[in-house]
Amino acid sequence: MLERTFLHLPGVGKKTEQRIWRAGFSDWEQVWRSLSSGVPVREVLAKNRQRSLFEQRDSVSDDPRSIAWLDCLDESRNAVRRRDYQFFTESLSPSNHWRLLDALLSDALYLDIETTGLSHDHHYVTVIGALCQGKFYQWVWPESLDELAELIDSAPATITFNGKRFDIPFLLKHFKAIPAPKAHVDLLYSVRAAGISGGQKAAERFFELRRAEEIRELDGQDAVIAWCDGLYGSARSFRQLLKYNRADVELMPHLAASLYKYLRTRTLEENEIPRPRITRVRSLGRKPSSHSRLRQEWRERRPFLGALSPRIHEQFGRDPVVVGIDLRAKPDNPTGWALCIGPSTTTRVLFDDDEILSHTLAAQPDIVSIDAPLSLPRGRVSVSDNSPCRKSGGIVRDAERILWSRGIRVYPALIRQMQGLTKRGIDLTKQLAEHGIDVIESYPGAAQDILNIPRKKLDESLLRRGLTQFGYNIRGEKSHDELDAITSALVAQFYLAEEYEEIGADDEGYMVIPRFRGMSWGTLSLHRQIVSLVGLPGAGKTTLAQTLSRRLAWSSFILGNELRSRAEADPDLDELLARGNMAPEDLVESVLRDAVSSSQDTSVVVDGFPRHKDQLRLAAELFPNWRILHLDLPSRLAEKRIRGRATCARCGHLRSSGTIDVCPTCGASTWNTRSEDERDQIIASRLRESSSQVRGLLRNAPRHTVYTVNAAQPEEKVVDLAVRALMRTRYAKRSTDA
DNA sequence: AACGCGAATGACCTAAGCGT
DNA sequence: ACGCTTAGGTCATTCGCGTT
Known part of the structure; x- marks a missing residue:
């Protein structure tokens, strides 16, 4: 049938193809022979084809359409001979x-x-x-x-x-x-x-x-x-x-x-x-x-409660008390409630608000995980469609948009059927917060998708078995509301183990979903992140890099260290760095490329790159899911913090307090203990340079890639905030404005 | 030379499912 | 109320060709 097809010739649609057929040409060969013997396209298409004995031999060579057809026919025959079917799948419409x-x-x-x-x-x-x-x-x-x-x-x-x-x-x-x-x-x-x-x-x-x-x-x-x-x-x-x-x-x-x-x-x-x-x-x-x-x-690879426990125990020293709630909009309908401590589960079916609140308070939970929207879309102050804020705000939160874009089905927070639930969820959260209890928003459907546990809609008994396989002890008859409450609690376990993502936006609140990729087949590394630490000296970059790699099992990459080890085998480079010069860009690029490929599927925290705005493009190109964590510190505080530090004898880099003994910028290992005056001058000029570089970086980086943490706080607090920020997924609108 | 006509095309929009 | 890809619609434009 291919040889009879003319639809891919230029200027040929359904009708013209029919005309060609009706004129008695049934395949490429016939048309090609006719054209190449001097009959132009218009005569091929003419209704009454008269074979003139006096065909003008050159009428084809002047006719652009005839030439185009001949070319296309030649190409078609070649494509068939080479079995290049792509030529046809591209030039013919899929139908x-x-x-x-x-x-x-x-x-x-x-x-x-x-x-x-x-x-x-x-x-x-x-x-x-x-x-x-x-x-x-x-x-x-x-x-x-x-x-x-x-x-x-x-x-x-x-x-x-x-x-x-x-x-x-x-x-x-x-x-x-x-x-x-x-x-x-x-x-x-x-x-x-x-x-x-x-x-x-x-x-x-x-x-x-x-x-x-x-x-x-x-x-x-x-x-x-x-x-x-x-x-x-x-x-x-x-x-x-x-x-x-x-x-x-x-x-x-x-x-x-x-x-x-x-x-x-x-x-x-x-x-x-x-x-x-x-x-x-x-x-x-x-x-x-x-x-x-x-x-x-x-x-060997399945998600398992036991795998999360060591991380949790490290933070808590025991099994934390987790309450999961599968909230329903109306008090007449059964709300599923689950108390989970380690693998043990106790569930209830509850109805009115007082009942839910009193049971939850009595459990003295470390955290409560609620399956319901716990915040409103931006611009909204009330859930009702009649409220005036409906005009300015929508009914969908970024959290839902992100899940949609990832292919997880979820209802918008404020469609009619969800309004009551959202309101109830927000009220309950407020009451629990008054008692000092932490609350997260969870979505069992998403969690089940991610953890490969069938959703209850698919098969209820399988959901129960999935949760049991996960490591929970579930005894006796359970309704699906109770099973979803356990799933909600399970999300909190991932949260406590710092294996989660927060999905949403700062002004709308975040939903927590588990992070788990153990079952994926192939080289997919979607959730692998690469985070560059950016900030003034003294903001705590090196400390944070080390803490993150310990606490989240990320690998840390310090550009200076890598350059130093290369300089050991390369005297030219060694000298270049010794003079306080930047390493050549192509070297930096190859060092980073190696780092990205050698760290495989783990996330990486990067210190020392990008250093200035001209490296932003390279960073975005090299790093999948790249983000910047900005440790924000006023320069007078930075000055105060680093005054006690030594500077590198070679390039003047300011050493973090006792954490490293080689200079991360040039790799030298001797440190200045010069006069105070001289050192203060070096500090001042280093700070000026750094802050202009940081400003340039932040101004030119895409907005949604930058996360800022106030670094003028105790170290523990900064680490905590940084962890939270890194678990966060921001919604980058697909805007075409350049 | 001016015009109409059919056909194709491209740019734009809308509507319809479909995969597990 | 997403999004992917397509079909199918309109509209304006262009081309070849024949008519006026």
Whole structure:
């Protein structure tokens, strides 16, 4: 069908293609021969094609359209010869991609993936099925995908169903080593062109393609359930999932063939053609890993309460008392309430406000985690639609926007159904705050997504099993409200263990979600952060870098140290630095590149880069999820703090009090103890230089990347504030203003 | 030479699902 | 009330071609 297609010629649409066909030209060859023998395009298109014996030999060479057609036809024939189908997938609209199908039906790679959900950011790939040259291949989390990369790369084309928006972007985002398909045909749009609505299953029904009995009723949501069930121990569910994935893949060539036959007869208005032949699945190209192997991998990587405990104990010295509340809008409806101390859980179903408050107070919790919006969108002072603030403010908070953008479904805080809940949540928080109790906002749905525990909507008994697998003791009959209350408490555990993100905005408040990536398959490092510390000498950068690397298990990178170790092997560099010069930019760049790649997936705190505004671009380019933590300190305070410090004998760097013995700027290890006058002068000039550099940095850095912490406070407080700031996710509006 | 016509195109908008 | 990708709509513009 490809050789009969003219839609990709310049100036040819549906109508003109029909005219070409009606004029008796049925393929490229005929048109090409006619054009190259001197018949211009307008005569090709003429209704009554008269073959003049006196064709003007040169009429084609003056006609730009004829020349363009000849060029395009030449290119098309070359593309077919080279099996470069990308040429056609790019020049034909997706609804016409079916015209390629007969050419690549038997050569293409058919691909389908299963995931734990729809969010690229928080869900992960579980099973991948591929069909190529009559062989079926399958991979299960977390096997190596080298062979898949190879297959995609060697296949002339990849065929998927809705893979344009789902499978391919998901794969590319999660697996750096997987290449983009050479050419990609997404059957969805051809199915649409055939007038069939619905997904793959609907299209299969239309063409009367049948699936095996035991998986006929399964859909994508069931695949998620089957996956979790498989992880929790069911070999049967695991096998079902593999089978489901295989059916999705194996039916695709049948669907493609039927679709091709259907659309071709409709388009050419010709007699029925036989359905193109399909290569039968003859053998297994790759056997996925076994269920027991999967279980073993899972046990090693799964999220587990016990993994959080050491961190928490370090802070508390015991199991903290956590209360989780799954709040409902109306006192008539059951509010789930859970008291969790370590793995033990006690739950209740409560109703009115007094009851909730008194039980919570009686538990004397260290922290309370509430499943309800605990703040209003900016500009709002009341939840009601009738309130005048509705005009100026919206009903959505940044927290919800961020979750949406990450693919996690959440209701806006102030849609009608949520207004009562939001109000109740805010009131309850206020009352608890009056008793000095810390409250965080949690969202069990998001937590369950991130921790790979099925949402209650999906399967309630599985939610319970998920929580049990996580390490909680849950006894007796539990309602789903109580289970969500436990999930809320679980979020607080992540909060206390400093494994969380705060999502929202300063003027709207933050929602807490757990940070967990242990289950992801591939090289995805979305939540890895790189944070540069910026501030005057004496603001506490070095101390903070050390504390953060200890407390959050981040790696710390001090540019000066790295330069020093390089200078040891490089006398030129050594001398350059000794004269107090900046290291050359390309060296800095290569040092940083090495640091980024060697720290793998851990977050990094960077001291000493960027030093001035001209390095901002490099920083943004090198560091994924880059942010600046600004330790804000007035210069007179800085002066006071560093007066007691020594300066580097070589470059004049001011040493932090006793924390390092080599200069982080130049790497020298001798320190001046000069006269006070001289030292004060050096200090003053260093401070002037630093503060102008800091100002320049902050002015030129993108707003949402800068977090400022007041450093004129006791060290402990600064560290605390810094940790909070780093757990925070700000919403950077996708504005196009440059 | 001026004009109309059909067709294609590009820029813009809206609407519709779809993936697990 | 998100967002991704597409189809399908309008509108203005352009081109080739034939008519007036």
